[in-house]
Amino acid sequence: MTPQDQARFPAVNLTLRSGERIMIRPLRTSDAAAMGDFYESVPREDFRFYCPHELTRDTAARTAAGADSPVGVVIVMATTPGQIAGYAWYRWEKPESPTSMFGICVRRGWQDCGAGRALIERIKEVSRAIGPPLMTLTVQQANPRAVALYQKMGFSIVRSQVRPVQLGFPPEPEYAMEMRTRV
Numbered sequence: 001m002t003p004q005d006q007a008r009f010p011a012v013n014l015t016l017r018s019g020e021r022i023m024i025r026p027l028r029t030s031d032a033a034a035m036g037d038f039y040e041s042v043p044r045e046d047f048r049f050y051c052p053h054e055l056t057r058d059t060a061a062r063t064a065a066g067a068d069s070p071v072g073v074v075i076v077m078a079t080t081p082g083q084i085a086g087y088a089w090y091r092w093e094k095p096e097s098p099t100s101m102f103g104i105c106v107r108r109g110w111q112d113c114g115a116g117r118a119l120i121e122r123i124k125e126v127s128r129a130i131g132p133p134l135m136t137l138t139v140q141q142a143n144p145r146a147v148a149l150y151q152k153m154g155f156s157i158v159r160s161q162v163r164p165v166q167l168g169f170p171p172e173p174e175y176a177m178e179m180r181t182r183v
């Protein structure tokens with residue numbers, strides 16, 4: 001997200017169902033350490049569902065280094081002590097790409113209190129103005145919470161398919177889903 005676009009979509013504060021106050025803001029290049037703490041907190045059961053790459057301090061540093069990319073949007077949910085409680089992103093290959101790919105992960109202890117919904121709502125606001133007109137994702141069929149949340153937020157299932165072996169996890173059925181970001 002270019003610095004100019006980050007200024008168009010600055011930090012917003014909100015209260016989760018748990019009563020916790022949090023901030024949703026663009027990822028910053030200075031977030032490498034906080035992202036590393038977050039990645040390292042993700043248990044294997046969640047990594048099975050969210051595994052775009054290994055979740056290590058090295059990949060966190062790469063994620064943070066790409067914060068100002070013109071072909072991606074990454075937003076984080078930050079707690080008052082500066083911890084990252086979750087993040088969501090979408091990215092595309094080149095300026096004229098017709099579709100983007102979406103991903104989201106919420107930290108254990110912060111799940112099931114509206115964090116995922118709040119992150120996707122903000123992503124939807126940003127994607128009306130920035131990026132391709134169609135957002136895509138894949139989600140395992142064994143992840144009904146994510147499937148249900150995506151459907152409530154406007155994604156539709158377009159096909160069932162098999163996710164190939166990925167980062168040591170065996171193949172399993174998944175849905176491909178998509179959502180128009182603007183008319």
Ligand SMILES: CC(C)(COP(=O)(O)OP(=O)(O)OC[C@H]1O[C@@H](n2cnc3c(N)ncnc32)[C@H](O)[C@@H]1OP(=O)(O)O)[C@@H](O)C(=O)NCCC(=O)NCCS
Pocket residue numbers: 046047049050104105106107110111112113114115116117118138139140143144145146148149152
């Ligand atoms: C999936 C994930 C992003 C959702 O975020 P979250 O903060 O836990 O979710 P929220 O509290 O915002 O919303 C969950 C919704 O699903 C509903 N839900 C929970 N369990 C459900 C289930 N088994 N079946 C159907 N719906 C379910 C909740 O009632 C809630 O709906 P509501 O917003 O209408 O109240 C998060 O749990 C996560 O990161 N999980 C691990 C990694 C992962 O699965 N990432 C997605 C990869 S595709």
